[in-house]
Amino acid sequence: MTVSRKPVEVPRPTAASRETSRMGPLACLPVFFNLEGRKAVVAGGSAAAAWKAELLAASGAVVHVHAAELSPEMENLLQTGSVKGSFVHHAATWSPACLSSAALAIADAEDDSEAEAFAESARSAGVPYNVIDNPGHCAFQFGSIVNRSPVVIGISTNGVAPILGQAIRRRIETLLPRTLSDWAALAGRVRADVMARLAPGRPRRQFWEGFTEKAFGDESAPRAEDDMPALVDELCARNSTSHAETKGKVTLVGAGPGAADHLTIKAVRALQGADVILFDDLVSSDVLELARREARRMMVGKRGGRESCRQEDINELMLTLARQGKSVVRLKSGDPMIFGRAGEEIDMLEREGIEVSVVPGITAATAMASGLKVSLTHRDHAQSVRFVTGHSRKGELPDTVDWQALTDPAATTVFYMGGRMSGRIRDRLLSEGCNPALPVCAMANISRPEEVRWAGQLSDLEQGVGTLSTDGPVLIALGEVFHRLSEKTNALPSGGFAELRRASGNQAIF
Numbered sequence: 001m002t003v004s005r006k007p008v009e010v011p012r013p014t015a016a017s018r019e020t021s022r023m024g025p026l027a028c029l030p031v032f033f034n035l036e037g038r039k040a041v042v043a044g045g046s047a048a049a050a051w052k053a054e055l056l057a058a059s060g061a062v063v064h065v066h067a068a069e070l071s072p073e074m075e076n077l078l079q080t081g082s083v084k085g086s087f088v089h090h091a092a093t094w095s096p097a098c099l100s101s102a103a104l105a106i107a108d109a110e111d112d113s114e115a116e117a118f119a120e121s122a123r124s125a126g127v128p129y130n131v132i133d134n135p136g137h138c139a140f141q142f143g144s145i146v147n148r149s150p151v152v153i154g155i156s157t158n159g160v161a162p163i164l165g166q167a168i169r170r171r172i173e174t175l176l177p178r179t180l181s182d183w184a185a186l187a188g189r190v191r192a193d194v195m196a197r198l199a200p201g202r203p204r205r206q207f208w209e210g211f212t213e214k215a216f217g218d219e220s221a222p223r224a225e226d227d228m229p230a231l232v233d234e235l236c237a238r239n240s241t242s243h244a245e246t247k248g249k250v251t252l253v254g255a256g257p258g259a260a261d262h263l264t265i266k267a268v269r270a271l272q273g274a275d276v277i278l279f280d281d282l283v284s285s286d287v288l289e290l291a292r293r294e295a296r297r298m299m300v301g302k303r304g305g306r307e308s309c310r311q312e313d314i315n316e317l318m319l320t321l322a323r324q325g326k327s328v329v330r331l332k333s334g335d336p337m338i339f340g341r342a343g344e345e346i347d348m349l350e351r352e353g354i355e356v357s358v359v360p361g362i363t364a365a366t367a368m369a370s371g372l373k374v375s376l377t378h379r380d381h382a383q384s385v386r387f388v389t390g391h392s393r394k395g396e397l398p399d400t401v402d403w404q405a406l407t408d409p410a411a412t413t414v415f416y417m418g419g420r421m422s423g424r425i426r427d428r429l430l431s432e433g434c435n436p437a438l439p440v441c442a443m444a445n446i447s448r449p450e451e452v453r454w455a456g457q458l459s460d461l462e463q464g465v466g467t468l469s470t471d472g473p474v475l476i477a478l479g480e481v482f483h484r485l486s487e488k489t490n491a492l493p494s495g496g497f498a499e500l501r502r503a504s505g506n507q508a509i510f
Helices: 047-058 072-080 112-125 162-175 180-197 202-217 225-240 265-272 311-323 342-351 364-372 422-431 458-466 485-491
Strands: 008-010 039-043 062-066 086-090 104-107 129-131 144-148 151-155 249-254 276-279 296-299 327-332 355-359 384-389 411-416 439-444 452-457 474-478 502-504 507-509
Touching: 039 047, 047 062, 047 072, 047 086, 047 104, 072 086, 104 112, 112 129, 144 162, 144 180, 151 162, 151 180, 162 265, 180 202, 180 225, 202 225, 249 265, 249 311, 249 342, 265 327, 265 355, 276 311, 311 327, 311 342, 342 355, 364 411, 364 439, 364 474, 422 458, 422 474, 439 458, 452 458, 458 474
Parallel strands: 039 062, 039 104, 062 086, 104 129, 249 327, 249 355, 276 296, 276 327, 384 411
Antiparallel strands: 008 296, 144 151, 411 474, 439 452, 439 474, 452 507, 502 507
């Protein structure tokens, strides 16, 4: 019997004290130089010096290259020029006099002696300096750069782990829409118009929140220049209405089976833009850590046989929050459209005129297949896949399922939430003529550190599920595609999984 409960708000992550919320020590100060039209010096003609020269020119600097010999890369750069700055080549090695009036100075020194001489000359001239690949002779470092100009992101590891900085850059690159540069440039063009038309404070803030939402939510670049007044009119009108009249929106987001790195980029963006997150109690804490820190978090979990929130209460909560103008994320384990009650929630929200969208997630069946390296549709064994609920609304064996069809030997069948009914599922399939030796796999906590797996045959299903020792949802999969699973047990990867390995006749826990 399921006991009803009300949604529970979870406290936002906060600093433990005033001291812990203050700025911690910085290895270096991140600053952004305006080099437009200013002199920059590059000493050396190597490929590494060419890359630094190109970077400085891209920032608008007039780059003076001092080098008697040029690498092919530097020679090509000086010939082709830059899209923004310019180059001046001095066919001689650098001297202290060349640093006069420079904004920055870069050198590719041949040895520490030259590096020290360059650094000392730059210090004497009062010029910030950097000797390439020589941290001991640098007043500043170049970090990894994410370029969505006018949005520019710099990442520094203070020179101790450049490869880590590059990996961080790649991660950020995946989170930012490719059209962000266009939207940021547009923000600069419309800023004066917005300030003239909207009062300071909440109206302007709401406008820019709406603008930012479009920048991150629209896959395309901004509309043509002649449509810009229409866009400004639209957002200004939306944000000039009273707060009570402002409608929010609801996004149904698939959290996947548990591992945070299984989320889609779009799911992460939705979490980072949410005002309120209504999440199932199966959603992992690692996934919630990706959400905006200021977002309210409310657990609205539903678990068979446990204290659960009523679907009616969840629907009412979503509706109330959206009518308050909130951006609501309904965060569901797995994929929202697979046994997630998403259809009922979408119907209700659309009936009430609330904007609703769906972000897909990795469902447990595909995560299981990936973890086991088993194709659910291996062409030698299965031509179809069926996802079947393991219990009815009443908590019994589902009576609307064509059980005879589930005995098809050319299909793979996956039962969701079937742990408590495993014995009855086995008995029903056997009564319909299913092969007792049909390969079966059961898994719980899929993709999580505490994941457990069992493989065997249909006749041993109830006993096998019992060995998993979990009270969480159990996924049961049947089909010939799993016939080699027991044989492959010792070859399966163990890193990151709490796996039990035990051979017992025709079954295995691993």
